[in-house]
Amino acid sequence: MKKKYSIFALIKNSLSYHENWQRAWRDPEPKSQYDAVIIGGGGHGLATAYYLAKEHNLKNIAVLEKGWIGGGNTGRNTTIIRSNYLWDASAGLYDHALKIWENLSQELNYNIMFSQRGVMNLAHNQHDVRELKRRTHANRLNGIDCEWLNVQQVKKFCPIINCSPNIRYPVMGSTLQRRAGTARHDAVAWGYARGADSMGVDIIQNCEVKGIKRNGDSIEGIETTKGFIKTKKVGVVAAGHSSVIANMAGLRLPLESKPLQALVSEPIKPIIDTVVMSNAVHAYVSQSDKGELVIGAGTDSYISYTQKGTHEIVEGTLKAILELYPIFSRLRMLRQWGGVVDICPDASPLISKTSIKGLYFNCGWGTGGFKATPGSGHLFAHTIAKDEPHALNAAFNINRFVSGDLVDEHGAAAVAH
């Protein structure tokens, strides 16, 4: 049993100089057989294992991670959480997640630092204004909080934004979702890992999946760098590497993997207490608790698994940032990095069964899946345990590319992250 984290635990452990804290999760060797195996120890994979154990009573399960948990996009993203998506199916999916975020620290007994500081989406031209107003209405019809701010209200809510009409892409208004915000990415992975581990889930790091063994149309097990593991159910949650794993099972997916970058500045005093996104100029910014500005950019156009992007992308983003926030002009940037994001043609995810019995995919989250982590894990666990989708992820099946029933968030919601 895990010891509870609390103020008393903190005091007690301070007496022994914090040297005797219990391990947050074990470091087991893989067993030869599991009831289900999750490939990928990012937030989504760990959340899936957590809900499989908690809500579906599956305890003999493992999460296999080729590196360290949370070292993929979970630990590389800019942590924006919101649910103001246009279409009903997406609104249902992302708001399901947002509702879980609201109590997640308590549920996991782990401080994930969820901060509902609001997210703004700026409009810079007439088309943006129309689209974002439409989205505001659509959100409200779906019971999601969303407000439209005119330019004066934008200036009032976030004074450092340059609202001059004379800049190249003037600000013409903004949406605001007050329930939206940020969370600490690592803590989400660690909190779910600790929770899953305490229910008996084996979290196995440094274990790369190399092959999937099929017997006709069903799964027999998987080849890993730590040997063969027998299992009948495999849930793949490998983000940018989903196609690589699909290929091992002889499948193709509607995905392209591309580099996406972010960067942080040197830490400064609190200056921006919300998240501001701007899709037209492709730049967004928030401030971490350490004081760094967290700045996100766009993807490169070509497929690459290198986890680095090109300099032009960063340059373009910083130009936009400087025009919108002249006050940042003398800040120095500290770090820059990239992740490999898996993008579906309609910019919506897959949480789906496949043509192979017992093989499930949760991928295609592309540039914006961190916000969905708890909901995605919850719904994917349901899909794996019941062998059928939950009502909230039924629309996100792979057959939508055959039927044409796409959930087109690309053009519709000005969706970035």
Next chain:
Amino acid sequence: MFIIKCPYCGERDHSEFSYGGEAHLVRPKQPTELSDDQWAEYLFMRKNIKGLQYERWNHSHGCRRWFNMARDTSNDKIHSVYKIGEKANK
């Protein structure tokens, strides 16, 4: 990042070029006879290879011509460029 050698103009910075996706995808000859599954395969399903990939590029800020490239997507190393209609030489 990387320098691309346009088969018509020679070496240029990659920012002059646009990516055109997986190469050698052939549009089905009898589109009216295709099932929905076959359309989905052609339109949406991709190899999304980690490793050597054959892909199309356009020299959009140069001669504006299309050509093909063999590139390793795991390290962005370009193995060869070749004209449309030519075969890739590895």
